[in-house]
Amino acid sequence: MKFEIYHQLGFRHQWNLQSLSDDATGDGIIIGAKSLEREKVEALPANLRGAALFDPQFFLPGVAKGQLETYNFFPQVAANDGFKSSDYADESAEISATACVQFQINSGFRYVVIPTRYMAGMPSNFIETQEELFVGPFLDAIAPQQNSPPALLQLVVTENMLKDDEYTADLLNWITGRQGIAGVYLIFESSGTSKQVKDADLLYRVLKFTAAVRENEMVVVLGYLNTESVVLTLGDPSIVTMGIYENTRSFRIRTFEDTHTEQRGPSPRLYCSQLLQWVDRNYHGALQRRLQGQNVFDQNRYQALMFQPTFKWHFTKPELYKHHFLELSCQLRTLSNVEGQARFIMARGMINAAVERFRSIEQVGIVLDQDNDGSPLASWLTAINEFAQDQGWQS
């Protein structure tokens, strides 16, 4: 089935909205409560809200970071005296769920998102906790609503959870057996520290998880994706996401902790669709000189602007991200237009072409470091080849 592309909104969300309206780079948005205060969300145009998901971001219910405190239903705010899970379930869960559901319905969002509590590792009480704190109270709050849009269950799955077959099966049995939800808003957390996911096993398992939920004819929204979205489209998700800064392209719980402060800004990087990779500004000169005429950099109006001598490269420049959205959305749309085996062949073709491109870069003496090189590609190929074998897709 065709999938849609959503912008994962965070800091500088106005660039996402501009890219959506000016360049038609997506089909909707996911609004993160931490980054957008309630009033601003309510002021968004109705048509935008109609194609939006609101992520309440209850991951750490006792930490009302950023704009989370502007939402009276955020657990820490709703519980007044500070969040304690046992007291919360008894007293505040129902009030918070009712207010949050009402907010989502009144705002006219496409789905009602049932939030999740982040739990590290693979706790034995994961399902019970989610049921008690959020899933039960939210579904109870949705049930009497005549005009509620379909509900999506948010789920943050850790690498440990995904890599344990029995744990994964329990999660799948729970999700697919829970009546009253239309699907899941799935976020996976990689324990890797690299800018791209390089773990073939993890990607393969996310593919399998996505496909299993989809086989139950449920919606799957994959949040917080970087370029591995190209790989994950093979699981037949309903919606994939793109984001501006790294904290919207990879889920890290630390960004929701109150002790976390943003680190010094990274050096500017430009997305190169042929490489399926972001490449640091420091390499651009060498690439231009050594691969002259080979169009390593995608040609579009943002590229033209950025390669003017007067352009001041900085990671806070919107052109970098608008360029990324334009190019990646184009690649994703191409994949969305085909299904199953054809999508696999196309994605594999893109990855193989990127491998070749990196080889030619290496051959002219340019040595890219591990954040900019093609090292993720071998794992991506492994993941999709293994998944294709499971599906019986022929190459």
Added chain:
Amino acid sequence: MAGPHDKILQDYQNVELLKEGGQKAAYLATDPTHGRVVVKIGRYPSASSLERIRREVDVLRDIVSPYYPKNIDFRVEPPDLFVVVEEFVESRPLSDCVEDFEEAKTALALLKEIITGLTVLWDKRIVHRDIKPENVLILPDTSPKIIDLGIARLLDEESLTKTINARGPCTPAYASPAQLKNRKAQIDQRTDQFSLGILLVQLLLRGAHPFDPNVVRSGDSIVANILAGHWCRAELQKKAVPICIQELAAKLLGAEPFRRFRNAEAILTAIAACEAEVQ
């Protein structure tokens, strides 16, 4: 000669012993108000088994459906007997007439009716947990009635089976892997789907059990094959059962609940698609 239940049965006429076994007996009798009835009398060995019987009766009393026998009375006779009175249903157990449903079209039609009947339970968050040919009665017009809710699980109520048994309550040859492993958290309506998958294949193969080692040609026992996920799809292929029905059976027999159908509606949609194909 006086029987052990004469005192209880004295209010009925034309009493006839239908079945006797273990601690239970079933009688066909005429009730002055309700006509022909089945009177089940048994001994309850523990408070939890009495509670289980009471739950079955409560479930049946709540149900107004042609797919279940109507409960007329339930009482406890001291010191340790229970009495259940149900409407009498002129019928044969499906186990006695599986061959009547061998044709794909009739098998699908029966499956659809059983699922429609089970939906009444599933909608109340009740899992039957013991679907098998013996527990499906076939009426003269071939419509089914589902019986024996003795181990049905009410998902919203506390479990009655706080056991440390390796196996949960079930008939092992018709149990899902989760029942056999006593994984209570996995018991939901999809548990019944697994038993329905076995039943469907039995209809198509004139009673042959899909996990029977003699049919599968591997494994030591039906239970071992259920746990290993080995069933006889090849036999269906040999019999040229339409692929859509093979796939329907395969999905019902999915080893994990998430591999089965999400709900009754999804199964009925799949059955409708099969029916369209076998027309």
